[in-house]
Amino acid sequence: MPFLVAFPLAGILTGIAGVTVAIPALRLHGIYLAIFTLALSILMDDLIVLAEPITGGVAGKYMGGVEIFGHLVDRWGTPEQFFWLVLAVTVLVTLGYINLLRTPLGRSFIAVRDSEVSAQAMGIDIARTKTVSFALSCAVTGWAGALMGLYAGAFNNESFSVVISIQLLMMIVIGGLGSIHGAFLGAIIIGFLPQFLSIAKENVGALFGGSTVAIPGLEFGIFGMILIGFILFEPMGIYGRWLKIRTWFELFPFYRKDMFKRQKSYLKTERLR
Amino acid sequence: MSLLEFENVTLKFGGLTAVNDLSFSVEEGEVFAIVGPNGAGKSTVFNLISRFYDPFAGQIRFDGHDLLQVKPSGVAAYGVARTFQNIELFEHATVLQNLLVGRHRHRRTNLLSEVFFTRSARRQELENREKVEEIIDFLDLQAYRDKMIAGLPYGVRKVVEVARALATDPKLLLLDEPASGLSVEETTDMRWWIDDIRRQMGITVLMVEHDMGLVSGVSDRVLAMADGAKLALGTPAQVQSHPAVVEAYLGKAS
Ligand SMILES: Nc1ncnc2c1ncn2[C@@H]1O[C@H](COP(=O)(O)OP(=O)(O)OP(=O)(O)O)[C@@H](O)[C@H]1O
Ligand SMILES: [Mg+2]
Numbered sequence: 001m002p003f004l005v006a007f008p009l010a011g012i013l014t015g016i017a018g019v020t021v022a023i024p025a026l027r028l029h030g031i032y033l034a035i036f037t038l039a040l041s042i043l044m045d046d047l048i049v050l051a052e053p054i055t056g057g058v059a060g061k062y063m064g065g066v067e068i069f070g071h072l073v074d075r076w077g078t079p080e081q082f083f084w085l086v087l088a089v090t091v092l093v094t095l096g097y098i099n100l101l102r103t104p105l106g107r108s109f110i111a112v113r114d115s116e117v118s119a120q121a122m123g124i125d126i127a128r129t130k131t132v133s134f135a136l137s138c139a140v141t142g143w144a145g146a147l148m149g150l151y152a153g154a155f156n157n158e159s160f161s162v163v164i165s166i167q168l169l170m171m172i173v174i175g176g177l178g179s180i181h182g183a184f185l186g187a188i189i190i191g192f193l194p195q196f197l198s199i200a201k202e203n204v205g206a207l208f209g210g211s212t213v214a215i216p217g218l219e220f221g222i223f224g225m226i227l228i229g230f231i232l233f234e235p236m237g238i239y240g241r242w243l244k245i246r247t248w249f250e251l252f253p254f255y256r257k258d259m260f261k262r263q264k265s266y267l268k269t270e271r272l273r
Numbered sequence: 274m275s276l277l278e279f280e281n282v283t284l285k286f287g288g289l290t291a292v293n294d295l296s297f298s299v300e301e302g303e304v305f306a307i308v309g310p311n312g313a314g315k316s317t318v319f320n321l322i323s324r325f326y327d328p329f330a331g332q333i334r335f336d337g338h339d340l341l342q343v344k345p346s347g348v349a350a351y352g353v354a355r356t357f358q359n360i361e362l363f364e365h366a367t368v369l370q371n372l373l374v375g376r377h378r379h380r381r382t383n384l385l386s387e388v389f390f391t392r393s394a395r396r397q398e399l400e401n402r403e404k405v406e407e408i409i410d411f412l413d414l415q416a417y418r419d420k421m422i423a424g425l426p427y428g429v430r431k432v433v434e435v436a437r438a439l440a441t442d443p444k445l446l447l448l449d450e451p452a453s454g455l456s457v458e459e460t461t462d463m464r465w466w467i468d469d470i471r472r473q474m475g476i477t478v479l480m481v482e483h484d485m486g487l488v489s490g491v492s493d494r495v496l497a498m499a500d501g502a503k504l505a506l507g508t509p510a511q512v513q514s515h516p517a518v519v520e521a522y523l524g525k526a527s
Binding site for chain 2: 096099100102103104105106107108110111113114115117118119120121122123124125126132136178247
């Protein structure tokens with residue numbers, strides 16, 4: 001199958017898978033939804049092994065370069081072509097998201113997130129909106145997975161492990177939930193962090209006259225600490241922090257500390273009264 | 274035919290009868306107020322219209338349609354908009370975004386035309402924005418257009434909620450305690466706005482309000498409730514002097 005057909009299909013199929021997952025997930029909220037999706041991603045590992053005829057099981061599948069409009073895109077042979085491909089997909093997806101956010105569907109996502117009762121009163125079908133949001137994010141993840149497959153060249157049931165899910169989650173929490181800027185900021189930081197760490201390790205090692213410091217698990221430890229730090233001190237991520245700084249300058253000297261806090265929160269049963 | 278009709282509606286929460294065999298109807302073009310002590314079931318009446326609860330018995334009709342056949346997200350499509358007693362805005366969005374959500378029921382585009390921001394999606398956004406700007410001008414919200422709800426004072430939020438409801442272009446506007454927590458000046462503004470909403474925009478208003486000054490100032494008819502049941506129905510003056518209402522508010526003078 002030519003890449004230009006296979007690639008869109010990757011998104012469409014995962015989108016459909018997203019809808020199937022969304023239907024049972026609609027009843028769940030917050031932490032329970034998180035547990036459900038986590039369980040599903042672990043289950044996927046086994047499903048891939050079981051579906052050996054399609055997936056190649058534990059041995060996995062191999063993929064060489066692909067040809068797009070006569071250009072060979074191969075991570076090893078023509079890495080710059082691979083870069084342009086990823087960039088093009090990223091730009092297109094981002095433009096799509098920007099368009100969504102300025103049209104009714106994107107606003108209905110915001111509405112459902114902030115207040116289900118009033119979203120409903122405005123005519124937004126909660127179940128449908130959630131299903132579409134699941135399908136969309138699954139489709140985009142499907143495209144990312146297709147690019148990752150091309151990048152890795154070989155992949156099996158362990159290629160898309162929980163560790164990746166956790167890394168993606170960290171990116172978005174650190175960057176700032178609910179914003180396009182946040183996704184980019186988070187991806188840049190989490191992407192560069194291992195490099196920063198190894199440079200830092202070498203420098204610290206040189207300080208003591210050795211070569212490099214080798215502490216097992218150091219990377220994950222630091223990732224974890226950063227994540228906890230953000231959740232405790234800046235739940236809105238780097239982008240949220242930037243918004244606060246901007247507002248502070250805009251309103252100087254009238255900025256109040258509680259400006260970005262929810263004024264009140266109600267229990268579900270209290271909210272309607 | 275009345276715009277909104279309640280016919281012997283009863284709703285129970287466990288053992289508590291929140292709405293008890295209630296019948297009333299709201300005529301097109303009027304301002305209709307519901308008053309009553311705390312816990313009388315006023316907000317529950319609104320929530321019934323919004324279809325958040327299924328009544329235990331009775332009929333609710335709107336504009337000739339059986340509202341009980343409509344799902345909660347379908348009510349807006351018939352032209353019913355509302356505000357909430359404990360303001361329910363979209364906190365982490367701007368005033369403008371909140372009002373634009375109000376336009377949702379007029380959506381003509383689909384996922385694809387929105388993702389590609391096609392000509393029809395662009396035209397629709399221009400229309401939405403134009404309509405929303407009219408409401409911003411009407412309610413004097415210009416200064417807050419791009420502000421996040423989360424940072425706004427209470428009085429402004431109340432107005433934004435009314436604005437969002439108006440953005441849906443409703444036939445019937447439900448206001449749950451529009452003046453509670455407002456200053457005297459803000460309440461006066463609200464009074465004139467409600468008047469204009471009815472007179473200029475031709476929207477029927479059904480409101481719950483404790484402030485009797487506001488109620489007698491703007492409403493044509495008043496329904497007094499206690500313990501989920503109707504006490505009295507009539508002009509503001511009639512209801513205020515009705516013995517059952519006086520008794521419900523002041524206790525039995527025996
Ligand atoms: N979801 C619910 N579950 C259980 N009981 C409820 C629920 N909603 C309302 N009630 C009860 O129904 C009764 C009527 O409540 P409602 O909110 O309609 O009163 P209200 O007239 O709006 O009062 P207030 O003036 O305080 O707003 C109250 O006793 C309330 O506790
Ligand atoms: Mg109430």
